[in-house]
Amino acid sequence: MQAKENFSFEYCRETADWLQARTKQRPRIAIICGSGLGLLADSLKNQESFRYTDIPNFPHSTVTGHDGHLIFGELQGKLCVCMKGRFHMYEGYPLWKVTFPIRVFKLLGIEILLVTNAAGALAESFHIGDLMIIRDHINLLGLAGQNPLLGPNEERFGPRFPALSDAYDGKIRALAMEVARDLGYTSFVKEGVYCMVGGPNFESIAEARLLHLLGADAVGMSTAAEVVVARHCGLRVFGVSLITNQVTKEYDTQEHIDHHEVLEVSQRRASTLRMLLTELVGRLEWNSLSNSDPEDNQTAYQNGT
Ligand SMILES: O=P(O)(O)O[C@H]1O[C@H](CO)[C@@H](O)[C@H]1O
Numbered sequence: 001m002q003a004k005e006n007f008s009f010e011y012c013r014e015t016a017d018w019l020q021a022r023t024k025q026r027p028r029i030a031i032i033c034g035s036g037l038g039l040l041a042d043s044l045k046n047q048e049s050f051r052y053t054d055i056p057n058f059p060h061s062t063v064t065g066h067d068g069h070l071i072f073g074e075l076q077g078k079l080c081v082c083m084k085g086r087f088h089m090y091e092g093y094p095l096w097k098v099t100f101p102i103r104v105f106k107l108l109g110i111e112i113l114l115v116t117n118a119a120g121a122l123a124e125s126f127h128i129g130d131l132m133i134i135r136d137h138i139n140l141l142g143l144a145g146q147n148p149l150l151g152p153n154e155e156r157f158g159p160r161f162p163a164l165s166d167a168y169d170g171k172i173r174a175l176a177m178e179v180a181r182d183l184g185y186t187s188f189v190k191e192g193v194y195c196m197v198g199g200p201n202f203e204s205i206a207e208a209r210l211l212h213l214l215g216a217d218a219v220g221m222s223t224a225a226e227v228v229v230a231r232h233c234g235l236r237v238f239g240v241s242l243i244t245n246q247v248t249k250e251y252d253t254q255e256h257i258d259h260h261e262v263l264e265v266s267q268r269r270a271s272t273l274r275m276l277l278t279e280l281v282g283r284l285e286w287n288s289l290s291n292s293d294p295e296d297n298q299t300a301y302q303n304g305t
């Protein structure tokens with residue numbers, strides 16, 4: 001259970017105020033870079049960068065491939081803030097702290113969260129290097145009672161019982177598919193279900209088979225908790241997984257995945273993911289995304305519609 005005093009609205013406000021006092025940029029889009037995917041943050045123009053270690057209340061990155069900078073800047077003429085490096089529960093952080101930046105984003109005025117990750121393929125039709133647009137998720141930790149929203153609900157962020165049936169924005173997913181078509185990416189851009197596990201160990205064979213049976217197409221150790229908190233506070237969410245490895249589901253194999261391999265593939269394919277997201281950001285037009293008004297979005301969300 002989180003320490004209540006650290007979970008407060010005021011604690012998030014303090015961090016947001018600190019950032020707003022140091023940058024004049026007021027982005028509406030936030031991007032989280034997954035393992036080895038920091039290249040996206042590097043392409044922002046007019047960058048203002050803050051080390052996580054300097055930002056009050058912010059957790060610190062401890063994983064290779066997660067650099068530890070919050071970067072404000074412009075992508076395709078749109079102001080964005082980019083997390084170059086995210087936090088995971090296996091680093092020893094409670095989930096409320098893993099997801100703390102999301103609430104700070106909300107207070108900064110963010111309306112759309114673009115989340116990326118490196119993930120292992122469970123679906124046979126997925127190949128290493130594919131991009132999986134996240135259609136939905138299985139929050140295995142959440143189902144087992146490890147949820148970032150545990151504890152007293154902060155009504156200023158969102159409702160006690162948020163619906164998640166529309167977690168990944170349909171209009172933004174459709175736009176991303178259009179972008180993929182225009183870039184000639186359709187052969188390796190897929191849609192699927194992401195499953196979040198706790199890590200840090202990779203899956204046993206029996207676990208991999210179970211997750212696949214449950215309906216997961218890809219597995220990783222992040223994202224779903226961030227999305228739960230983002231939806232709770234009314235952000236629109238788009239997610240994409242870079243498939244870095246096949247998850248072994250057979251006993252008679254010599255394959256052993258490790259984090260270096262994950263990083264090697266994500267770094268090799270980072271420019272492709274960057275291209276997709278850059279083009280997507282360029283085409284995000286608030287007017288053409290209906291219920292783009294955060295008030296409307298939140299209302300629809302609370303009603304579960
Ligand atoms: O989800 P991201 O942060 O991209 O990282 C993925 O890569 C790491 C394993 O190699 C795990 O942290 C897994 O979640």
Ligand code: HPA
Nearest residue numbers: 118119120219220221262
């Ligand atoms: O195979 C995986 N399992 C869990 N997390 C991961 N992150 C990248 N690949 C994997």
